[in-house]
Amino acid sequence: MDVRTRAPGKIILAGEHAVVHGSAAVAASIGLFTSVSLRLHSPSDNDDTLTLHLMDVDLHLSWPIGRIKEVYPDSVNSIASSPTTCSVETIKLLSTLVEDHNIPEAKIGIVSGIIAFLWLYTSIQGNKPATVRVSSELPLGAGLGSSAAFSVAISAALIALSAVKVKFGKGGEGWVGFGEKEQQELVNRWAFEGEKIIHGKPSGIDNTVSTFGNLIKFKSGALTCIKSNMKLKMLITNTKVGRNTKALVAGVSERKKRHPDAMTSVFTAVDSISNEVASILESSSSSSGYGDEIEKEERVQELMEMNQGLLQCMGVSHVAIETVVRTTLKYNLTSKLTGAGGGGCVLTLLPALLSAPVIEKVIKELEEECGFQCFIAEIGGNGVEICFDGQT
Structure with a gap:
């Protein structure tokens, strides 16, 4: 069989x-x-x-x-x-x-x-x-x-x-x-x-x-x-830079030892961001108006930008990640690393109103000029x- x-x-x-x-x-x-x-x-x-x-x-x-x-x-x-x-x-x-x-x-x-x-x-x-x-x-x-x-x-x-x-x-x-x-x-x-x-x-x-x-x-x-009906589309950029997850995790812990109060504040801020992202996605439903969905999308974008800034504070970003962030920012798009950082993949939220030609330009620049690998995928599926x- x-x-x-x-x-x-x-x-x-x-x-x-x-x-x-x-x-x-x-x-x-x-x-x-x-x-x-x-x-x-x-x-x-x-x-x-x-x-x-x-x-x-x-x-x-x-x-x-x-x-x-x-x-x-x-x-x-x-x-x-x-x-x-x-x-x-x-x-x-x-x-x-x-x-x-x-x-x-x-x-x-x-x-x-x-x-x-x-x-x-x-x-x-x-x-x-x-x-x-x-x-x-x-x-x-x-x-x-x-x-x-x-x-x-x-x-x-x-x-x-x-x-x-x-x-x-x-x-x-x-x-x-x-x-x-x-x-x-x-x-x-x-x-x-x-x-x-x-x-x-x-x-x-x-x-x-x-x-x-x-x-x-x-x-x-x-x-x-979390059950959500909100459709978010992401550009996922693989920087092709390998990273040592254990070393990155250890590095964050060492930074916390050196700056306990500051890093505790960073972690508290990240906790708030995660909770708000979860709340936005969970509150989305098929009965929501189109304008409501666009507003929620913009809120998720802002939270991603804030999260990336805090990840930089933790010391887990990388020059390749920052290249993706700068490149996508030229097109008014928001990006953040995903996972361990230090390389790996970067997420870029693709707004529902973003035109296909703009997406093509972004991908072309990231792949042909920067040497990265790009994928487009919806999140939160089956x-x-x-x-x-x-x-x-």
Whole structure:
């Protein structure tokens, strides 16, 4: 049986870094997806292998089921409805399977993702032969939640073809929401286990946004889903500058030690910004007038500008980020970094009344003159979705 799933990436709309120090933050799904195609082999296929095609990095890996059983004999002891944490010993065993393939040095960074795939697959499906294809619209390592989208899409596909009863949308072709809240929560818990393999100690924010979509407000470890009908379109600019998230987080903490009163005031201001952004988005509804929506859009723009200024105060901006800010400001557009900063991606709000030619000019300048990579995406859309190619 064939199934396709897709899960969105995420952005931090407000509150990054300050959230570590007790402030609120707001994350949103974006209309860029990681997609998974899964086909379980039938006896007539005469193919007793588990094959993984990572299309975007041109990696094609295959393991005979007998080899998996040999290396990891406990792979059939898990239950799909009961997510468990992968032990250090199991990671070492699964690493042996990855070592069967000579992963090029340039692609060594995705090894943890392959281990997470093997863990999720064997935990949920056991030792069934299959072919899995993964493709993504999300750039890797740019702070847009690519690993979480991978874990969520993989988990959803595996659960859909497991013994877990999942109620999908009503028939027809195309994408439908994945099950009800209980099944979505199951996907989220499995995806979080995958994220732990990839990142060690993830916050759980990325996989939660990817699973449930829309917006999430988080503070002091508590996550709250926000329902919003407000359509915001963002230009996402990947500066292609790598960053060390741990070092940036540590740098903010060191600055707080040196200037405790000033930095506490910064974090308090960020908390207010995040709360106001959440309030604006949550208050938006389909019954709001067009003028009201434009006013709310302008308020979000101002809050983004203020947030970026405070992120500069924290010392997490970068010359590439400031280049995007200055470039977009020439067109009266507001930008802020998203995520860790120090490079990575920058958000630019594209007002509803902004003309297409202006957007084209901005993108051309950012890409051709600055060497960046641009995407356009709506925020706050659906979470994980599934498609049975017309069969439900």
